[in-house]
Amino acid sequence: MTAPPGVVRHPKYYFENGSYIFLVENTLYKLQHTILTTESVVFAQLFEIGSIGPPKTEGKSDENPILLERYTVQSFDLLIEFKYSCPRQAADYSSEDLKRFLELICMLQCSNAIRDYITTCILQRPFIFHPSELIYFGTEYDIPPLLACGFTRLCEIPLIKIKKRHCLLMTSEVFAAYIQVKTRLDKHRRMVAGEPPEMQHSNDCQDLVACSEDWRAVWWNGMGRLLLDARNPHSYDDALERFKSLRFGRVTEACKLYMFDNVIDTDLPAYHSCIFVTRIKNDLVQKLFPHTE
Numbered sequence: 440m441t442a443p444p445g446v447v448r449h450p451k452y453y454f455e456n457g458s459y460i461f462l463v464e465n466t467l468y469k470l471q472h473t474i475l476t477t478e479s480v481v482f483a484q485l486f487e488i489g490s491i492g493p494p495k496t497e498g499k500s501d502e503n504p505i506l507l508e509r510y511t512v513q514s515f516d517l518l519i520e521f522k523y524s525c526p527r528q529a530a531d532y533s534s535e536d537l538k539r540f541l542e543l544i545c546m547l548q549c550s551n552a553i554r555d556y557i558t559t560c561i562l563q564r565p566f567i568f569h570p571s572e573l574i575y576f577g578t579e580y581d582i583p584p585l586l587a588c589g590f591t592r593l594c595e596i597p598l599i600k601i602k603k604r605h606c607l608l609m610t611s612e613v614f615a616a617y618i619q620v621k622t623r624l625d626k627h628r629r630m631v632a633g634e635p636p637e638m639q640h641s642n643d644c645q646d647l648v649a650c651s652e653d654w655r656a657v658w659w660n661g662m663g664r665l666l667l668d669a670r671n672p673h674s675y676d677d678a679l680e681r682f683k684s685l686r687f688g689r690v691t692e693a694c695k696l697y698m699f700d701n702v703i704d705t706d707l708p709a710y711h712s713c714i715f716v717t718r719i720k721n722d723l724v725q726k727l728f729p730h731t732e
């Protein structure tokens with residue numbers, strides 16, 4: 440018997456010794472059905488029901504395949520490849536592959552093992568997605584680590600760069616948490632920019648007043664300007680790096696080094712910001728995934 444017009448056998452996944460023939464879009468797969476029933480609740484139910492399951496003739500010929508109407512060849516190939524071959528390296532999946540793969544295994548209610556595998560692939564290269572997409576994967580497919588990763592990265596993005604399409608991928612709770620973090624960090628940023636750390640002089644500083652005055656002036660013109668730049672606000676780390684390379688006027692080299700080594704680098708505002716983001720992120724994960732430890 441031949442396949443209906445326009446329908447073709449899959450070049451790789453039509454195994455003559457397969458037990459059932461499936462049709463996805465216009466492509467026929469002939470597979471051992473147990474490879475699917477052991478992986479997916481949806482397939483397990485399809486074959487376990489007996490009286491309601493596929494009729495005896497369905498899936499036994501190219502003319503009468505089992506129709507899998509909700510899926511695409513591109514996504515179904517990812518699952519079949521995973522089951523029949525060695526898994527790819529994470530870097531060999533494109534962002535579109537990973538999106539399709541996640542969506543498919545969710546529809547088919549696949550095992551946690553395969554979901555964990557895809558999660559690991561995404562977490563190895565989270566930067567190929569916008570943080571809002573990671574958040575969407577986390578909430579839509581019930582994967583807390585993806586929400587956590589997405590939220591941490593989202594908090595690094597200025598509010599002005601968040602578009603409507605990003606908001607639509609997040610729940611209102613996630614967006615509210617993001618606003619809470621940004622508000623707090625912005626306030627913190629203004630405080631850091633406007634309040635130079637108290638000058639502590641080295642033992643050989645000859646002019647404490649002039650040294651302190653210039654320290655404050657350079658801080659204002661350096662850290663203050665970089666942190667509060669309306670068009671391109673710098674991260675704390677980036678601003679500090681640039682600040683260190685400025686000319687410090689009457690601040691002695693020894694005082695400058697003392698300040699960096701003993702005051703700024705030991706009381707990092709960036710560190711405190713990081714702790715705050717982590718706390719909000721953990722609260723969010725707890726709230727959205729109460730079953731998570």
Ligand SMILES: [Zn+2]
Binds near residue numbers: 639640644645646
């Ligand atoms: Zn000094």
